Amino acid sequence: MSAFVNNPFVDPVEVNPFQDPAVTQVTSTGVDHVEEFNPFSDTNTGDLHDVTTIPATTTPSSQPAVLQPSVEPSPQATAAAAQANLLKQQEELEKKAAELDRKERELQSRGAATGKENNWPPLPKSFPIKPCFYQDFTEEIPLEYQKVSKMMYYLWMLECVTLFLNVLACLALFTVASSYGTDFGLSILWFILFTPCSFMCWYRPVYKAFKSDSSFNFFFFFFVFFIQVVVFIIQSVGIPKWGNSGWIAAVALIPTNIAVAVVMMVVAGLFTICAVLSVILLKMVHSKYRRTGASFQKAQQEFSQGVVTNRNFQNAAAGAASSAAQGAFQRN
Template sequence: MADYPNNFPPLPSFIPLKPCFYQDFETDIPEIHRTTAKRLYYLWMLNSITLAVNLIGCLAWLIGGGGAVNFGLAFLWLILFTPCSYVCWFRPIYKAFKTDSSFNFMAFFFTFTCQLVISIIQAIGISGWGVCGWIATISFFSTSVGAAVVMLIPTIMFTAVALLSFVALTKVHKFYRGAGGSMSKAQEEWTTGAWKNPHVQQAAQNAAMGAAQGAMSPNQPQYSATPNYGYSNEM
């Protein structure tokens, strides 16, 4: 398997840190999964941007007479959840699409379900939790209309993230189960260690790419040693 230099996150040259991951949808992800993988990446970006906007909303909340605890927690959520969400749920689904790995699919389902629950809690907006959700925003209109209007922006964004996360989880789970994926298959990968074997990963990737090419050539018979996760890329 060819080694490529890490290119994500794309840090400026003056920062004395280097990228931690290699990410290239065009070379890593089979064409049949590429659109969905990109949409999940955009969802991660939207969630990160929402956390940044939430920090601004909590600053307006503080200036309008709210507590400083919310602003401090909002800053913590931004610096904590942005990298953790990338590592904990986006990287597993990226590797699942890349290597056809049931173990990584299961890791994604577990962590992304937690992400969905967190997004719902953020959209609700319990005061003192560092998020501008519906409860906190609506109740603050009686204190400061201007601050509440600013708080309304991240509230709507949190709601959108929660809805899109539910749709994404449903779509990925539907095609994975439809292709014969199961917990027992993931356990088998874990037991045998096949999920971390680079040669097995390369073989799975080649098989998936071959299946995609065969699907575009209707006059050729299609054979695949691994499940072909063919599905609609709409999300």
């Protein structure tokens, strides 16, 4: 019995579990432990109250779709809208035409201020008809194209002289034989027709092409000048009753009148020289054209821009639009 320290029959002493040394050691230290975080403590309740809740969006009550009746514009309203649109386009065209007129007047005034007055044809100042064109190879044509341009001008002058001599040769032929009156009449017509037309249709286009590097003028020149080459060949051949003193007509007249035949041979030789020079110059212009970088696409663009900016075209378009609008309004 002496071995027992406590009496087993005595009431047991109440043992406080919080007096355990291990527990008191942990609670007495000021170090925070993550493992001891209490989610139910008052220190964390403030964060929970501060959280703002976002209420769920309430979907509005859907309404049944109501079909609106389709309202089609009346014919009068359509016609009025079309007329207003056409009148607006007409006003825009008139504004552009006025702007182009203003720019043209400015260019003319600048030309008058700088002294660039028309100098071709070179007519006396007392002559009632004034020059129509301005031409200056050294000023307007680049140096590499001046030679070709002058040769084209000389070719045109040679053609004019040849056509005039052709009139005289046909007149001499008519004096020898009255049956050649048709040739004399046609020779006068060819002189009156070909002299200005050749200047306007192939010389001025090639001049402006070299001046401004215009693809459209180049293509227009090639088209017309090819026809001119064919005409030179026909004139040099001299088909009877065609108004040309060519080789056939001159050789046929040798047994009858040698003097008139010689005159006609001279004219036939001049027509032949014109034909040969025209072929040579056509090749020269084509070689220069290939160096300028011109193309068919550029020619189309220049043509379309020239048509749109043309005042006559704008006036015609405006008149057509106005008449169409008035007609549509009257029908409705």
